[in-house]
Amino acid sequence: MGTYLNEWSREFEGEAGARYKVNVVDTWDMTEEELPGTFEGKFRIDLPSKQYMLLRLTKVGA
Numbered sequence: 001m002g003t004y005l006n007e008w009s010r011e012f013e014g015e016a017g018a019r020y021k022v023n024v025v026d027t028w029d030m031t032e033e034e035l036p037g038t039f040e041g042k043f044r045i046d047l048p049s050k051q052y053m054l055l056r057l058t059k060v061g062a
Contacts, residue, residue: 013041
């Protein structure tokens with residue numbers, strides 16, 4: 001579902017009609033932050049300029 005854009009940004013295109021919540025996980029510092037709101041369709045997530053970052057996308061709603 002993800003498409004590589006550059007080192008610190010990712011673009012996603014979800015299923016038609018689906019909404020997602022996104023969490024940014026810093027696997028080095030062992031922290032997690034939920035981004036505000038939900039995302040749908042084609043969307044771009046800018047990551048902090050750090051190594052060892054992970055994005056968790058969770059489908060919400062029906």
